[in-house]
Amino acid sequence: MSQFFFAARRPLLALSALALAASAHAQTPTKLDTVVTTATRTPQKLSDVLADMTVLTRDDIERQAFGSLADLLRRQVGFEMIRNGGAGANTSLFVRGADTRHTAVLIDGVRVDSQASSGVSWNAIPLAQIERVEIVRGPASALYGSDAIGGVVQIFTRKGDAKPVVDVGVGGGNRGLAKADVSVRGRTGIVDYALSGARESSNGFNARPAAATATFTPDDDGYSSRNASLRLGVQLAAEHRVEVSALTSHVDAEYDSSATAKTNDRTISDTRANRLAWAAQWSDALRSELSVGESTERYETQPSPYVTKTRVRTYGFNTSLNLGTIGTLQGLLERREDQLDNSGLVSAAQPGHGERHQDAFGAGWAWANGPLSLQLNARHDRDSEFGGTSTGSVAGGYKLGGAWRLQASAGTSFRAPSLYQRFSDSGKASLRPEKGRNAELGLHYASGNDEFSITAYRNLVRDLIVYVSKPTPVAGPCPSLYGCYDNVSEGRLQGLSLRGATALGAVRLSGTLDLQAPKDSDKASANYGKLLARRAKAHGTVRAETDIGAWTLGGQVLASSKRTDNLSTGYQLGGYATMDLDAQYTLSRQVGLQFKVDNAFDRKYETARTYAVSPRQVFIGLRFTPQL
Structure with missing residues (x-):
């Protein structure tokens, strides 16, 4: 791993020093006592989690101010963002070097996915509707089934508490940026409620300045978005709660698809997630949750006539039984139904329409005694197209004394081929699920305002599905004249992730550092031994924050080493470092001002060839938060 560090030492030396110093100020004792659910699908304290996990709060979201969830996540350890233009453009996120389709994404427990592009539309997940984000890095298919090869991101929308609150925000900036949001939350008797809505728009910037030719008209590529969420809960009794949640998001963004066309290309993305759940506490030891959820993702391009729509419907029953010194047992039954409407599905039983389902059952056991903690999980998914896949995980933690903790885990994962990969003219009936096998070791320290963590991981992913262009041979029959999807590749995702922060007087410091080597490990591949496309050997952040009177001032540097845009051409994307500045001023308990500058030094760089960043x-x- 040392060669990766020395290759990136110039832009990232400061990150390494800070990450080794101590812990992120966000991880205070209060936050370590936060109850989370994503790591085990049952409530537990963050300090007891045996996974590499981060929780982002509403304060973190408010500090980001504008853009989508991807703009916030790219600043977290393990994440890299690829974007074809501004905040409304197509966006990919790599977690620990895994592809964007290898992260399972849930909104209030509802699975969100695209069966056409293979992965969630990150640009369509709005910040304004989010109360909290829980991130688990590393495979989690033993809990979540398909998709969770690189990790899990679970988003929780805003929720009412005992006191009625009205929250109104307005703001704007250069290049026509304008934003407004309003939220009403509270509780009346046995009913708690939260209703939120937001709009955001920008004139944007020229996303492809390097593509200017005699036949290409450079223009600003703007975007507009509107979104809303509803979360309603009824406490039927002290032991029984029914909750309904709904989110809708619409993004209309301009983009430049070709350097030879004088057209105003647009993408229109619509994401919706709805859920009904009943949680019951049958005794001090026994609890259960029954839920049904549905998400849809619709993607359209204009004037090019392309429309695709994915629907994912899930039914789940989750129960846990606390047996005291024996530990806690967990059981899971789940059904997932995928549906894709896309004109390219020419080989489906009903052309233009594909569907499949997965039925799953799982079990888990968690146990703790003194300094030692153990967790086991196993799951079996049976797919209507591909048959059965079994996954499992084992994790352990040991408190070394004081504030130190050592933890280790191993697990398997998979992602089923998408319906487009299966039924399009480039699809193949013989496609197999992609499968991962991961092992990791972590050391964590937490004391007061100080925390430090270091995690080493190695994730072997086989049967990777890639598009193989002809005349390159494709195994088995390929109906397309141009090429087909095939299981032809293997990847070895390994690296070292560090987080740390401390307080130096009145200044809170935090930092992250990722040293990684996500490589093609298929010996039959022409790219054997090369870093996967658009992955950096080293990337990370440094942040400083302080309070001065009514002001809270902060600044953050995000840096990355160089990356290869395309393994076939070998084109290199240069390394970069950018600085963001933010400030909050409290006028009163009800009124606050916010200032933010992203890319303060106007740094020009690319995350995808020929596409500019903001x-x-x-x-x-x-x-404005008036008292009610």
């Missing part, structure tokens, strides 16, 4: 963006906002 120039300097300034935002000024006002937040």
